[in-house]
Amino acid sequence: MDLFLQQVLNGLTLGSIYGLVALGLTLVYGILHVPNFAHGALYMVGAYVCYFTMADLGLNYWVAIAAAAVVVAAMSVICERLVFHPLRHAPPIHDKIAAIGILLFLEAVVQMYWGADFRRIASPYNQILQLGGLTLPAQRLLIIVGAFSLMGALHLYLKKTMTGATIVAMAQNREGAFLVGIDANRVAMMTFAIAGALAAVAAGLFAPINLVYPAMGHLVLLKAFVIIILGGMGSIPGAIIGGLIIGFSEALGGFYLSSTYKDVIAFVLLVVILSIKPTGLFTKGVR
């Protein structure tokens, strides 16, 4: 039983990080209508900003996460202004190519300045709680609590505030949103900023139990893609539930079946879900 609960806990940790990254991706999808490949690079830059705020400026972990969120949100907005906004009338493939370009550019810049070395963010919370036979490192609990509170906050923001409602409206129907007088530029920048901040916070939360290196974004981005396809492109509950599905399938599948095949399990799930609901679990029916 302990072993099972331990895996559930692992699944929650992974699922909440994947979910956070997928949320940003799904939000931006609502604006771009193509997956933003640069999202994984933003996640990676978030981890680096967090690392250097702590290591070089000697600031507190939470300050570092906040700094990462602000810097990456700004970068994300700059990407929107300089790259995606000028391409808004171009065919979707141009957005895709531009996004891949940003991804390669950011990775190369980071590797040029800071090298390919693995770095480690020291967690300020190194306590390990023992509950029966269950091992609960404090940082992992922090990830779960942090990620879910952020998701809750985002939900409230989108549902209860006017700006949030405009973001949802834009994602659902662009022309309709214009007709009721929504400022598309403002909403697009806002969405990119939120997506960037989410990626940076996810990186800041996850990095202390992992490593920081230029290629760290690939893996998480790949999972986030699976998640938004699984959950339905552009769907917010889809991103959260999808994140948990992938997290649990990795943890439980990896433990009870085989860690070698844990990714296979996630992809088999994807195939099964898509053959039953080809548009993903939570589709809005508008595209």
Place this chain on the structure above:
Amino acid sequence: MTFMKTVRRVAVATALAMGMAGAVQAAEKVNIGFTGPLSGGAALYGENTLEGLRMAAKEINGNGGIDVDGTQYEINIVSLDDMYSPSRAAVNGKRLVQQSNTPVVFTPHSGGTFALQAFNERDGFLVMSYTSIPSVTEKGNELTVKIPPNFTDYVKPFTKLTMDRFGKKLGVANATHDYAKYWTKAFVPGWEAAGGEVVASNPMDYNKSADFYTGVSKVLSANPDVLFVGGASEPTGLVVRQARELGFKGGFVVMDQAKIDEVANVAGGLEAVEGAVGVTPLVYSDNPGAAEFVKLYKKDHDGVPTSETAYNYFAMFLVARAMEEAGTVEDAKAIRAAIPQALSAVSTNHNPYEVKNITDSGNLAVDVEIAEVVDGKVDLRKVSEIGAE
């Protein structure tokens, strides 16, 4: 307008200065090729190996280059990225030979070595392979030199040290790439032959796993005494750290790709890797050449050098001396044939691991030193002292 004029004048002056500099140092150049991972997950490893070559080339050129039959040659390293892929390594090998005319190509992985061996004898270049897989030199390729010792030399001493100290139950939790599989294939039979048993086998993809908790807890649920871990140092450190967090008290056998000092940095200090056995980190070695090399490395770099850098640094000197001995910078066969003499021509300062011999098949041989973490300190022991032959 005046600004443009100034720019033009500066440009002309620079061009003139460069032309003159070129005229002064009219030394001949010999290109040395390198193909290895310079981007992607293994970029750090590739950069480390390449840095060894660059350091050696800089030092050789700083001392006037190499003297081949009275002509001074400067060494120029031409490096290409193969992202760890054998097929790209083969393409790079062709490019290096055809475009840069390299008599020697270095590669830091077995896949790249095998790919280059398909045509190196025909195209006439020497492969300097940084990999410890024995089969690289067992296939009779006459133009291959394998730089580090065979990894199979470690199996018996690693087994003996950990089994005597912790027990006979082994859990396999290493990585899943080719090199790790070669290790598992050699290590598991060795462990069983020594009377041990494998209670759990759960290799994990060290590059593609976001987290090792699941895999590690699966192995630990079988209660092993010793964990067999390894892959790149830093992910290995995470595996060790998470095993300790989950309550593991036994020892670790660390595959030679990972270095105990780097593993400890991530795992939470040498206390966390208590009972680990692995290859000797360069900084702990008491060879005079090792100390010299660490000093040289620290002059221009942050942090400490790895064995990859040190071995390649030595190998570059070895090639340079072999060219001098052979009296040619073109004939790969003659360069290969001159390596035995070149070994004694490389000074101890340039030979951190005290490599003394080369076998006919192209293996550079050393008396292997092994590191064990005992009471939070690194103990060094020669294989012969352990008595596991």
